[in-house]
Amino acid sequence: GIQVEQSPPDLILQEGANSTLRCNFSDSVNNLQWFHQNPWGQLINLFYIPSGTKQNGRLSATTVATERYSLLYISSSQTTDSGVYFCAVSGYGSGNTGKLIFGQGTTLQVKP
Amino acid sequence: EAQVTQNPRYLITVTGKKLTVTCSQNMNHEYMSWYRQDPGLGLRQIYYSMNVEVTDKGDVPEGYKVSRKEKRNFPLILESPSPNQTSLYFCASSLNPRGTDTQYFGPGTRLTVL
Numbered sequence: 001g002i003q004v005e006q007s008p009p010d011l012i013l014q015e016g017a018n019s020t021l022r023c024n025f026s027d028s029v030n031n032l033q034w035f036h037q038n039p040w041g042q043l044i045n046l047f048y049i050p051s052g053t054k055q056n057g058r059l060s061a062t063t064v065a066t067e068r069y070s071l072l073y074i075s076s077s078q079t080t081d082s083g084v085y086f087c088a089v090s091g092y093g094s095g096n097t098g099k100l101i102f103g104q105g106t107t108l109q110v111k112p
Numbered sequence: 113e114a115q116v117t118q119n120p121r122y123l124i125t126v127t128g129k130k131l132t133v134t135c136s137q138n139m140n141h142e143y144m145s146w147y148r149q150d151p152g153l154g155l156r157q158i159y160y161s162m163n164v165e166v167t168d169k170g171d172v173p174e175g176y177k178v179s180r181k182e183k184r185n186f187p188l189i190l191e192s193p194s195p196n197q198t199s200l201y202f203c204a205s206s207l208n209p210r211g212t213d214t215q216y217f218g219p220g221t222r223l224t225v226l
Contacts, residue, residue: 030212041220048214098143098211102155
């Protein structure tokens, strides 16, 4: 099945700093999403981005499907950005069931 | 407001006592699924459904049942819960029946089985 690797595993930033999170995947995908899991455990959908570039406020994401990676940019980070960021993909194999394969996540801590 | 809801949000129970976690979406989505999240194992799919009356096993279906009698509801049933089912559970839905567009997740249910 598809393998998903995220880097870095942990990131500590000062408030106001910028960061880039990376997601590598091992096969073609028909779905790629970025999520933020907040300290209460909720999974917040950030982007649906199997290809191309999107922006939403201080966050933006780019997926280069031909090279099998996606990047999540966080600019001017705030303490409320803290939590775990997951990349999740689904592929064309295994009967195309829509199952999302999650990476192990990047744990972000933003210090005031 | 478009959303996926789960109930209960927190539950502590004992081994063997049947329980149901409800999941409902108000977006007329075709696809629904259940995941569990465990430390060190990440999120894993339990069951999914592409349409009413159509359900199938995910990666970790043992000990769980589901039903999809109506489009909006997809309950997760634990007929005889065991401590290894202690986990954080998420329900998800998407418009496309194969889940190939945005999947929206519910707020999660923290289950502890003693």
